[in-house]
Amino acid sequence: VEASIPEPQRQAWLKHQITGFEDKDDFEKQVVRHVETTLARSMFNCDETAAYAATSLAFRDRLVIEWNRTQQRQTFADSKRVYYLSLEFLMGRALDNAMLNIGLKDVAQSGLSDLGFRVEDIIQQEHDAALGNGGLGRLAACFLDSLASLNYPAWGYGLRYRYGIFKQEIIDGYQVEVPDYWLDFNPWEFPRHDVTVDIQFYGSVNKTTDDTGKITAHWEGGDTVRAVAYDVPIPGFATPSTNNLRLWSSKAASGEFDFQKFNNGDYESSVGDQQRAETISAVLYPNDNLDRGKELRLKQQYFWVAASLYDIVRRFKKTKRAWREFPDQVAIQLNDTHPTLAIVELQRILIDLEGLDWDDAWSIVQKTFGYTNHTVLPEALEKWSVGLFQHLLPRHLQIIYDINMYFLQFVERSFPQDRDMLRRVSIIEESQPKMVRMAYLAIVGSHKVNGVAELHSDLIRTTIFKDFVAIYGPDKFVNVTNGITPRRWLHQANPGLSDLIASKAGGSEHFLKDLTLLNKIELSVDDPAFRKEWAAIKLANKTRLADYIKATTGVEVSPKALFDVQVKRIHEYKRQQMNIFGVIHRYLTLKAQTPAERKKAQPRVNIFGGKAAPGYWMAKQIIHLINSVGAVVNNDPDIGDALKVIFLEDYNVSKAEMIIPASDLSEHISTAGTEASGTSNMKFVLNGGLIIGTCDGANIEITREIGEENIFLFGNLAEDVDDLRHNHTYGGDHKVDASLQKVFAAIESGTFGSAQDFSGMITAVRDHGDFYLVSDDFHSYLETQDLVDKVYADQETWVTKCITSVARMGFFSSDRCINEYAEEIWNIEPLKPESAAGISKGE
Numbered sequence: 086v087e088a089s090i091p092e093p094q095r096q097a098w099l100k101h102q103i104t105g106f107e108d109k110d111d112f113e114k115q116v117v118r119h120v121e122t123t124l125a126r127s128m129f130n131c132d133e134t135a136a137y138a139a140t141s142l143a144f145r146d147r148l149v150i151e152w153n154r155t156q157q158r159q160t161f162a163d164s165k166r167v168y169y170l171s172l173e174f175l176m177g178r179a180l181d182n183a184m185l186n187i188g189l190k191d192v193a194q195s196g197l198s199d200l201g202f203r204v205e206d207i208i209q210q211e212h213d214a215a216l217g218n219g220g221l222g223r224l225a226a227c228f229l230d231s232l233a234s235l236n237y238p239a240w241g242y243g244l245r246y247r248y249g250i251f252k253q254e255i256i257d258g259y260q261v262e263v264p265d266y267w268l269d270f271n272p273w274e275f276p277r278h279d280v281t282v283d284i285q286f287y288g289s290v291n292k293t294t295d296d297t298g299k300i301t302a303h304w305e306g307g308d309t310v311r312a313v314a315y316d317v318p319i320p321g322f323a324t325p326s327t328n329n330l331r332l333w334s335s336k337a338a339s340g341e342f343d344f345q346k347f348n349n350g351d352y353e354s355s356v357g358d359q360q361r362a363e364t365i366s367a368v369l370y371p372n373d374n375l376d377r378g379k380e381l382r383l384k385q386q387y388f389w390v391a392a393s394l395y396d397i398v399r400r401f402k403k404t405k406r407a408w409r410e411f412p413d414q415v416a417i418q419l420n421d422t423h424p425t426l427a428i429v430e431l432q433r434i435l436i437d438l439e440g441l442d443w444d445d446a447w448s449i450v451q452k453t454f455g456y457t458n459h460t461v462l463p464e465a466l467e468k469w470s471v472g473l474f475q476h477l478l479p480r481h482l483q484i485i486y487d488i489n490m491y492f493l494q495f496v497e498r499s500f501p502q503d504r505d506m507l508r509r510v511s512i513i514e515e516s517q518p519k520m521v522r523m524a525y526l527a528i529v530g531s532h533k534v535n536g537v538a539e540l541h542s543d544l545i546r547t548t549i550f551k552d553f554v555a556i557y558g559p560d561k562f563v564n565v566t567n568g569i570t571p572r573r574w575l576h577q578a579n580p581g582l583s584d585l586i587a588s589k590a591g592g593s594e595h596f597l598k599d600l601t602l603l604n605k606i607e608l609s610v611d612d613p614a615f616r617k618e619w620a621a622i623k624l625a626n627k628t629r630l631a632d633y634i635k636a637t638t639g640v641e642v643s644p645k646a647l648f649d650v651q652v653k654r655i656h657e658y659k660r661q662q663m664n665i666f667g668v669i670h671r672y673l674t675l676k677a678q679t680p681a682e683r684k685k686a687q688p689r690v691n692i693f694g695g696k697a698a699p700g701y702w703m704a705k706q707i708i709h710l711i712n713s714v715g716a717v718v719n720n721d722p723d724i725g726d727a728l729k730v731i732f733l734e735d736y737n738v739s740k741a742e743m744i745i746p747a748s749d750l751s752e753h754i755s756t757a758g759t760e761a762s763g764t765s766n767m768k769f770v771l772n773g774g775l776i777i778g779t780c781d782g783a784n785i786e787i788t789r790e791i792g793e794e795n796i797f798l799f800g801n802l803a804e805d806v807d808d809l810r811h812n813h814t815y816g817g818d819h820k821v822d823a824s825l826q827k828v829f830a831a832i833e834s835g836t837f838g839s840a841q842d843f844s845g846m847i848t849a850v851r852d853h854g855d856f857y858l859v860s861d862d863f864h865s866y867l868e869t870q871d872l873v874d875k876v877y878a879d880q881e882t883w884v885t886k887c888i889t890s891v892a893r894m895g896f897f898s899s900d901r902c903i904n905e906y907a908e909e910i911w912n913i914e915p916l917k918p919e920s921a922a923g924i925s926k927g928e
């Protein structure tokens with residue numbers, strides 16, 4: 086590769102090695118230069134928006150230099166790369182992250198202060214990159230941070246949605262969705278108008294036979310849409326490695342518009358073609374853990390997968406290696422089933438376009454892919470109708486049929502005569518209409534399938550994918566417990582705590598790269614000075630949130646109260662309804678008390694946040710009830726500071742960074758067996774808050790790590806859920822707990838506004854089988870909340886629990902998680918900058 090660089094360019098590259106700013110003076114010069122030239126504004130009227138833009142551009146310059154070097158290094162080293170395919174990357178803000186990962190935030194801070202700005206205000210100017218719904222999308226973002234920080238040669242591939250997840254407004258207690266147009270000014274992306282791929286849809290398949298009798302399929306006709314690459318640099322922490330996130334944007338393949346139509350006077354329809362093409366990458370589907378089966382969504386999936394694979398294959402072909410070496414050079418991870426078509430597309434490229442035999446091709450495909458499952462909820466498991474496939478991707482449907490045929494033949498050899506097994510595991514579900522089961526296709530086309538926490542991985546092995554374990558053996562199914570990046574979720578979100586920990590754990594560059602060093606702080610658990618600082622940091626974080634609550638909702642809350650937080654997507658399985666029923670119970674209890682008794686109660690602020698999918702009626706009802714309860718409780722003079730109920734509008738990544746460090750207690754209370762992992766549970770504990778939770782997802786491993794004396798667990802176990810549900814329906818005596826009855830009575834008597842508005846939530850529990858076991862767990866939930874009050878009253882004990890828990894959270898770094906993927910699934914090694922330094926200097 087090196088030899089192919091023309092000599093004059095090589096010389097210029099060596100002679101003019103450009104560098105970014107290094108010190109404050111340099112930084113200021115760069116900012117002023119960007120304001121005056123790039124932004125074409127005068128430094129005399131530089132507002133915070135312009136200061137944000139120029140600061141970002143100054144940091145971007147530095148990033149881009151390292152990014153180019155990293156790409157060169159990877160090309161020269163020619164080692165295996167991993168490609169992370171995800172329909173969602175919930176990145177949040179980039180500037181603060183870039184400053185901290187590069188390690189020059191202090192320089193920016195004093196430079197900006199010289200120019201008359203506060204760095205915190207400048208950071209706040211940035212719009213979140215909100216290209217995801219919840220945990221799955223944020224996990225992808227944490228993984229990118231770890232991949233770069235650990236120097237893995239890795240790319241992310243996704244879609245460049247013009248509209249990210251909608252913005253949530255609360256109007257009269259109801260959620261209202263507002264479009265999130267975030268691309269007005271985005272200094273963090275580079276359009277690559279020269280990196281395009283034309284993607285085909287619809288059309289038909291013709292088969293030809295050559296002299297040797299070999300049949301080749303040709304996918305012809307149909308529509309073409311152009312994919313344009315937009316690249317986003319991903320900085321590693323305390324390493325020059327800077328990886329690439331490539332997002333595809335759609336546009337019409339024929340340029341501006343169809344000139345033929347234009348010349349025929351059909352201007353409108355030529356513009357229409359353009360708009361139809363752009364629609365593909367226009368908007369993120371706002372559903373979390375729900376598959377709606379819309380044609381446009383399948384189009385998004387194929388568009389993104391086909392463009393990404395074209396790119397990956399093009400990069401591989403440059404190395405001139407034999408096809409069988411493809412899996413030694415390329416690992417592709419499927420984030421959920423959304424990119425499963427990549428399996429079919431690679432098989433198509435290999436057999437239709439590259440002329441490989443089916444078996445050779447298929448063996449390459451299986452070695453290349455790994456599939457991560459994120460949920461066992463049936464409504465989230467993707468299925469597409471055969472008819473839709475036939476129409477949109479006719480050649481892919483044929484290949485899926487062939488994959489299925491060979492797979493079923495293979496199954497039949499091990500399970501002769503087991504017709505029911507064949508029916509159960511078939512990639513094609515024999516329903517009306519017939520459906521393609523994407524998870525099954527993903528399993529069959531991958532060499533490893535992983536769940537995201539131990540319980541979840543056990544559940545997929547014993548329930549939804551049980552037959553596949555019997556077919557392939559247990560080794561194909563592995564667990565990789567999720568993790569979070571401590572750079573964003575401690576260092577960036579909670580600088581006070583991060584510094585305090587760093588002072589005991591060998592400095593930030595060390596413990597933020599090896600989170601197990603957190604255990605060093607356990608030695609200081611009894612050190613009064615350390616404890617005092619610890620408590621002061623928590624109080625400062627709570628005060629900051631209290632100020633924000635006052636500014637956004639008008640409600641005054643005391644930072645001394647216990648902050649009890651549940652922030653996540655609103656979903657019945659996550660049971661925000663149980664939380665708010667518990668809050669109502671607390672309110673009724675307080676109301677029944679004398680003023681003297683009330684004075685003794687532990688003051689609480691119950692904070693909620695989260696979006697409901699626009700079409701999820703029950704979730705919207707839950708939001709409405711929370712807001713209605715808040716309106717009553719917060720204005721009840723009997724109650725005062727004893728209880729406040731807050732709904733924070735538009736929960737997103739940047740708000741999480743403020744809310745999480747301010748929590749005393751956070752709620753992770755899903756029905757056992759429904760939350761695959763959860764990742765905010767990890768963030769809350771890492772930031773010195775305790776958890777009330779069920780034995781579900783990663784709560785179980787958090788308990789194992791921090792000790793059961795440091796977590797408030799309650800509720801039924803996953804193994805008992807089926808029987809309990811069965812009892813609700815067929816037991817005939819489904820009894821609702823007496824305290825829950827009182828809560829229902831209060832709602833139904835109109836205490837929180839029109840009872841009718843909330844009848845769905847009540848009947849779901851009382852009359853419709855209580856699928857999420859709210860009534861079964863309610864009693865133990867209330868008892869455990871009482872225990873929380875008691876423990877909190879003893880602040881010394883509480884602080885000890887918090888410090889001990891943080892000390893034991895090292896396991897939950899996404900670095901640990903990524904290293905496990907690298908070793909067990911990808912078979913890939915880091916590429917350290919030092920080892921390749923000679924090459925990048927051109928020596």
Ligand code: GLG
Pocket residue numbers: 219220221222224373374459460537567760761762763764782
């Ligand atoms: C899923 C699950 C979460 C999980 C996350 C990341 O619901 O439990 O933590 O992925 O694996 N759809 C999701 O957010």
